[in-house]
Amino acid sequence: MSRFGNIGHRLYTGEVSFDFVGRRRLWTIISGVILVAAIFGLTVRGLNLGIEFKGGDIYTITKPGVTVSQAQKAANDLTGDSSSLVQTASSSNGQQILIQISSAEKVDPTKGQAALTQSLGLSQNQISTQSLSASWGHDISQKALYGLIAFMVLVTAYLAFAFEWRLAVGALVALLHDLVITVGVYALVGFEVTSGTVIGFLTILGYSLYDTVVVFDGLKAATNKLTKQNKMTYSDAANASLNSTLVRSINTSVLALLPVAALLFIGGGLLGAGVLNDISLALFIGLTAGAYSSICVATPMVAWLQEKRPEYMELARKVKQRRAAEAKAAAEGRTLEDEVPQEVTVPAPTGGPRNQPVNRTRNERRSSGGRR
The missing domain is CATH 3.30.70 (Alpha-Beta Plaits)
Incomplete structure (x- = not known):
């Protein structure tokens, strides 16, 4: 445990870093494959609706x-x-x-x-x-859909106000990512969808958003006044922020999964509690997908959107120039600090003030000449 805490401290201080943002193409491929499989299961096999929905x-x-x-x-x-x-x-x-x-x-x-x-x-x-009656399940599904739409509208407004719209887009994409994967797993495996499953689906929304907002809060602090330097791009700062909150995200996910796993395997498996089994199964799949999306989906997408902005494109150009200059200086055995010109100090005059000639008029000059 102490070793894990030491790794967490090194991640927080930047001594150790995993390039999550730089590998966004890899995460896109992985998520794309999972989402394609989930959508395939939904369109081909469909959901195994329980008796509450079929009657x-x-x-x-x-x-x-x-x-x-x-x-x-x-x-x-x-x-x-x-x-x-x-x-x-x-x-x-x-x-x-x-x-x-x-x-x-x-x-x-x-x-x-x-x-x-x-x-x-x-x-x-x-x-x-x-x-x-099948109408009961239809009413529950309709109300759940209305709740989902209202939730997403409010979340988008809050994130756009608290952060900005690009972070709101990243959070919503991660949220939809988790929901589609969870529903797709149900379709592929053939798990029965009951009213408890719908409750589990809606509960996923809150947790997935919470974990993403924790990461975004650190990201907002790390990128404040970022354009006033030329050592880090937005992706570099986002990756450093993500690494600093990585252990916290893992701890939060593990602590959330432990009681859900107890409900799933003990409450549902051993005791045969059907409703607990339905809710905990949806939560277990959704929480696992949420832990992945908050790290590998939301932040890399925000970094990609932010680096399309002109100021961050200019920052990336400055960082690239600085790193090229540093590499050239290192190859020549010097540092960039050696090239910074020393500030020239102009010595103050040691004597007193010079006597300036008096500006006299023509009449004064004539009168003085006559006295001589």
Whole structure:
């Protein structure tokens, strides 16, 4: 741990530096490949929407001793295929088995409950049915979309006011990058999208933006009055700022991922908590993508946009000239300081003030000549 702290101190002071900004082409290629795969999954495979979005019936079985395989077989016999979803969940009454049958199967809820009761040997109080309409999921999706649009408008206005519009563009690109990757992973792997997943998607927005703003705050301080020198370009200053906050970004990401991983692998995996599993899975993917984008996407994009400005283009030209002069001086075994001319000091006069001739008029000169 002390070694990691030493590396963090060396990063902060600039003794060690990773060229994140200079490798923006590499990060663009990596992000581009991931985004293409994510968009391919969305367009070709699509999202595996849960029963909240498609509509259907949920049968809850509370009888002890019923296994998932037995419930799955009974559901398959009821629908005539394997489209039904069977999950386990924990409640205050103990372990439960949930059977989800889509409305596309056209199974009457009353007949479905009777068939499952007979197949699994259940009593009337050991099974319950809940019917969901597809309109509920549509309303949730619509409200989530409105919330996303309002969030992005407010974030853009805030970042443009607190920083400037180029930093706002970088933050929004990183934010969309994280959302598309998270949704694309769901499409590629086939994870079910539920209402808990939507909550996880919206939660990603806040964290991704927080991590990016932390980096941008250091960037703003590092590039203040940057054009008054000729040793660093904007990309150099941005990279130095990014390295100084790198350990903080990593620590923040790790501390955020640890409880999410506990929810995902312990709460969802071992305890069978379905809602926790849906939320934590979206958070885990989104937080990982957010940690990457705040370092490798947002800041390199801002540096690219800023160096299109005339003042930073002129700064880059001055830095290039200085570095060429330094390289030439180093090859000749001297430094640029040797070429700086010494300031010439003009010695003050040692004598008193000289007597200046008196400017006399013509009449005065004639009168003085007559007296002589």
